[in-house]
Amino acid sequence: MRLLPAPAGSGIVFRRTDLDNFEIPAIGRNVAKVSYATSLMRQGVLIQTTEHLLSALIGMGVDNVIVELDNLELPILDGSAQPYVDAFSAAGIRTQRRRRETIRVLRAVEVREGDKFIGVYPGSGYSIQYAIEFPAPIGYQSAFVDLAAETYGVAIAPARTFGYKADEQRLRDMGLIRGASPENAIILGSHGPENGPLRFADEYVRHKVLDLIGDLALAGKRIEGHVVAERAGHAMHTALVSRLLKDRSAWELAHVPVQSSAAEAAPANLAGEPLTSPMLMGV
Numbered sequence: 001m002r003l004l005p006a007p008a009g010s011g012i013v014f015r016r017t018d019l020d021n022f023e024i025p026a027i028g029r030n031v032a033k034v035s036y037a038t039s040l041m042r043q044g045v046l047i048q049t050t051e052h053l054l055s056a057l058i059g060m061g062v063d064n065v066i067v068e069l070d071n072l073e074l075p076i077l078d079g080s081a082q083p084y085v086d087a088f089s090a091a092g093i094r095t096q097r098r099r100r101e102t103i104r105v106l107r108a109v110e111v112r113e114g115d116k117f118i119g120v121y122p123g124s125g126y127s128i129q130y131a132i133e134f135p136a137p138i139g140y141q142s143a144f145v146d147l148a149a150e151t152y153g154v155a156i157a158p159a160r161t162f163g164y165k166a167d168e169q170r171l172r173d174m175g176l177i178r179g180a181s182p183e184n185a186i187i188l189g190s191h192g193p194e195n196g197p198l199r200f201a202d203e204y205v206r207h208k209v210l211d212l213i214g215d216l217a218l219a220g221k222r223i224e225g226h227v228v229a230e231r232a233g234h235a236m237h238t239a240l241v242s243r244l245l246k247d248r249s250a251w252e253l254a255h256v257p258v259q260s261s262a263a264e265a266a267p268a269n270l271a272g273e274p275l276t277s278p279m280l281m282g283v
């Protein structure tokens with residue numbers, strides 16, 4: 001995988017270098033199927049597991065970038081967005097001339113499904129309130145994050161994905177989590193994480209915030225508003241994106257007094273192994 005700078009206004013665009021540089025913009029229209037991860041598809045070409053990279057890009061304020069991939073799946077790395085953030089920091093982020101364009105929420109848009117809920121509301125900046133309730137040992141956790149406070153790299157990026165040991169075989173049988181291992185996910189036994197220590201006491205809900213930021217990136221532009229999620233997941237996150245985009249009276253395109261940013265150079269070698277030190281290739 002390689003990231004390249006892109007002109008202001010181009011957004012986040014995936015490019016399959018193994019398929020004649022076929023491009024798939026990271027926008028709601030291209031959301032394919034959503035279960036344990038979020039995938040994009042355009043004209044039958046698939047990109048899987050987009051959420052952690054998209055989260056890191058939005059979290060670090062990158063609006064415009066080309067993401068080159070030579071296969072259909074993004075690397076899981078250590079199960080968090082930290083390796084991406086480290087790579088961006090090492091490569092640099094360039095401020096562009098044009099002002100950032102956002103989707104400014106004008107009135108509430110909500111999706112409810114049983115006891116799952118997600119909604120987005122007017123608000124300055126971009127903030128998220130998330131509550132989860134999982135079987136033991138996680139239980140109930142909630143978190144509030146205000147991205148305007150520039151806490152993403154410290155508070156959210158390091159939070160890893162997680163899975164229950166008890167579900168492992170069933171997920172493998174379904175062809176999911178083929179590459180899951182203690183190196184790229186928190187593995188939960190009945191008494192707690194089997195590959196601790198945790199990076200945060202509430203690492204689980206922080207990871208859900210990470211996923212949400214990545215999935216809402218599929219609105220195509222950074223959201224300006226306040227998001228509330230309870231027991232949600234990728235399917236609810238992307239359902240909110242499509243409901244928001246469809247309801248043209250619920251938002252407006254706004255130019256905020258922040259210059260847009262492009263990834264400056266190319267994190268290479270973001271494949272397979274967790275990165276201990278970012279290895280970068282200039283452009």
Ligand SMILES: [Zn+2]
Nearest residue numbers: 051161207211
């Ligand atoms: Zn995740």
